[in-house]
Amino acid sequence: MTGDEQLDAAFSALAHPTRRAILARLAKGTATVNELAEPFDATLPAISKHIRVLEAAGLVTRGKDAQFRPCALDAKPLEAVSNWTDQYRFIWEARFDAMDRILNGMKETPDE
């Protein structure tokens, strides 16, 4: 998988609120599929699919314990997401700097 494809997979996995909620749950520790499904209205197969999407993006790993499939968070791909986003940090921060100057009645380009 290329870097682009990893980002594609990570971003589209993160684009669904249920999947982000699953990650939030897993940040507190591993959980079985049933435990992950419990807070949601969706059926078990639906959650199973969500987990598979997260797994394909490398965000979740699944173990095997008797008939249980304990899921664990792997936050590594989020580092790539964070690095990508950070490329633009100076832009949104610049925007705030500009707004600060406006709010403070300063000139946008100080000339003295």
Add this chain to the structure above:
Amino acid sequence: MTGDEQLDAAFSALAHPTRRAILARLAKGTATVNELAEPFDATLPAISKHIRVLEAAGLVTRGKDAQFRPCALDAKPLEAVSNWTDQYRFIWEARFDAMDRILNGMKETPDE
């Protein structure tokens, strides 16, 4: 739009490599739709649709200059993405810390 919906829109807008490339181009300054389309194989309507997706996510704003629609980057939603991702930073960093300890032959839990 709720915070969840904003994240949904941002993450799914960012999930396509063409759209990320468009943002990268806009980071260097505004551009017309034709200019944005130039590096890609896709047809103009396809690029137009991508821009609309970015616009819906609040990542791009469009102006009006004669028959041109100059596009500009608005990185603000990326701050929300960054903040969301940062919740998990301690996890992926902990992973590296653990790996560092292993690579350096240190104990995982120092006891002296």
Add this chain to the structure above:
DNA sequence: TGATTAATTAACTAAATGGTATAATATGTC
């Protein structure tokens, strides 16, 4: 063995996505 529990697979549906080709709209120019 038979029943129960955990999870996945299969088959299906509705809607969204990403793309195309072609037509339409709007603006500037000759």
Add this chain to the structure above:
DNA sequence: GACATATTATACCATTTAGTTAATTAATCA
């Protein structure tokens, strides 16, 4: 007004996504 350029709108197609219900696989338990 006629023409060229920039962009969007329409209509269409193929694929993917998100969900369902019902059936199936695995493992435990009684």
